[in-house]
Amino acid sequence: MDRDLSASVKQANNRKRIWQIGIAVALVLAAVFGFRTLITPSISRSEIRTAVVERGPVQATLSASGVVVPEHELVITSPIQARIEQVVRNNGEQVQPGDQVLLLDRSFTQLAYDKLKDEQQLNQHKNVQMRLQLEKKLNTLESQLAIKRMNVKSLQARLADEQYLLKIGGGTQEQVKQAELNLKIAQQELAQLERDILNERELLKADKQELSYTLAMNGRSLEELERKMQQAEVRATRPGVVTWVKNEVGSSVNAGEVIARLADLSSFRVQATISDTYAEQLHLGGEATVRVNNTDLKGTVAAIEPTVTNGTVTFFIALLEEAHKLLRPNLRVDVNLTTATKPSTLRVKNGDYFKNTSGNQVYVLREDELVRVPVQIGVSNPDFIELEDGVQAGDEVVISDMREHEHLKRMKVN
Template sequence: MIPDTSAQDSALPTSGPRKKRLLFAGILAIAAATGIGFQFKHTVNGGASYSRSRLTTATAEIGDLTRDVSAEGKVVAASAPTLYAGSGGSITLSVEPGNPVKAGQVLATITSPELVANLAQARSAADAVKSAWLLAQADTRLADASAEAAVQTTELGLASASNELARQTRAFDVGATSGLTVEQSRDAVARAKIAYEQAKKASTLKNDATRFELAARRHAYERAQLQVGDLERQQEELSVRSPVDGQVGQIFVNDRSTVAKDAKLLAVVDLSKLEVQVQVAESQARELTAGMPGEISGNGGQWRGRVSSVSPEVVNGEVSARLRFDGAQPEALRQNQRLSVRVLLDNRAKILRIARGAFVEEGGGRWAYVVTGDVAVRRPIRLGAQGMSQVEILDGIQSGEEIIISGSELFKNAERVQLIK
């Protein structure tokens, strides 16, 4: 048999190293218990703990608050009319984009055979109506003469019958004639009087009828003249003229092409009157009104401005507004050039203010965390006017108190938190 090595084995001493391992484990247990106790103490005294490095604080103070709106704007022409075709036809352009033009200068000409034909027909119709009106005037004068002659004839007959009655009456008085003759003469006078009255009435009625007829003819002629005038205006508009002094902007049609009525032709830019157009957020545009003062800066210069108009329409959450230069317009400005704009909304002096932060949007600005030592306590507040960088405090915070303006969303609305370095 081969002998084993059991005779060579010997027991090692265990008292020293084992005691060291037990001592190290005890130290770890004591340290863990101490940490738990420390954390428990902080939890009991101040709630959850957060590092100050993750928070932004500010101190409330008395000072001035300026509320304004700042935005980037672009230079636009205050007057940039777009010209349209008054009639359809073939267009011939006389200018190119960028050409300087004067008010009244012909920029393009439209040839419209249809309009020319309509104008000729309207003029011919107006001449025919005028001839009918003149003929009616001549007929009226002839009718007036006939009526007047009839009145004069009946008047002469009445006078003759009256004279005859007078002679027969004198003859009857001296016995030279019979009473029957006198009665016959009296009847003749009565008939002559009736004829005279009827002639006068007929003349009056005839005058009324001819007056109405002449008025109708005159109105027809005036309508024909209005049609001619409208077509002449349309023909005049075939020569497209510049309404202002300026430069030709964009041209929307090709030379020698056919355009329809009311088609967009070209734009003219009046560079003598420039404005700055800005896009303002809907929430800030609510307080913008025409006439508010502002500042325009760019190209190393700064100029005073004034809000000239505010669009009533909201597009993509923004409102378009325009500022005009208050005073002399600066030189060397170009269309669509970028400038900075600042509009002053309000200026309040000696109020309690604090730097603006995320706490304004969180909870609608109804509460904030006030820092006292290493503890932050949630406190209700009331805000007033709000500027771009500062807000007014109406209630809940005293001057000199420190509040957390950013980062408090980590607290998850806890009433009290502990702050650590």
């Protein structure tokens, strides 16, 4: 017959049942958490880069590319059409005022100079010859004028005599009329001769003036050719360094062609270009920052070229530290033009995330999880991004590229 179990056996069975239930519950919980772990996306901490949101100033900037150029550069052009005879200074050599850089062949210009000089001497001879001829002609006319004046006086006396004879009955009216006619003719001839002399004097004056102009122009041309022949000994007019020289001995150069460049390497400026889309935001005196090997140099927009070339606008930046030790000719630099300034706002370091993100959102690191948070992105520059809302100071935000995960709202950080 059946007997009741003892209390100890019952207690053992109860403990066994509790253990079985506990193990079952543990297995269920482990399965739940394991499944959750399998379905929750995760990312390695080493794959992301973060920055802490802080409060500070942010300047909105436009990015441009630039190159360091000497602040003062002398461009030397060929004064004449010639041939390069000798290269005296090569690239990189120091020069002082008066030092010769190039020597050009002056033979062709010398021929033109000698020809013009001969023409000048010929014109001077013509000037003397013309003056003597005109003076001779004037002297002849002056003699004729004196004779005409005496003839008029004689005819005047003759008329007076005929009038007197007519009065006393010793002459006729016809004789008086003939004397009057002869006097009028002589007076007309005298007046014509006086006008001819006056015209000859004016012509002499005009011819002298014309010839003097010709002599003056030829003289200036001679001086110009003489100066060009002196300039054919291409010399530096200020201290500096030869940055480029046309060193092809024997090659021909045209008048006005660049044959050398001299630069003063004690000070520099930046020549920058930007898309013409932003041309309206460029203005003289605008603040600019030039980044040279992770060093920022402050400056201002000093000049803007008026023309657009291949869709870009060229402008020049005057640096506050134009003699900084990092500056080198033709060094490429990054240029940031300031367009607006927020003196105190929430900001975070700029990174690849903000260059590639497709919307106003960021990932905030909260304990061991990344949470996507909507934000309003404001002004920016290469260093900082303004976050107007959605985060607060002290939040740790992902700034590395997250394009592969931007569809996820949460991620586990391992």
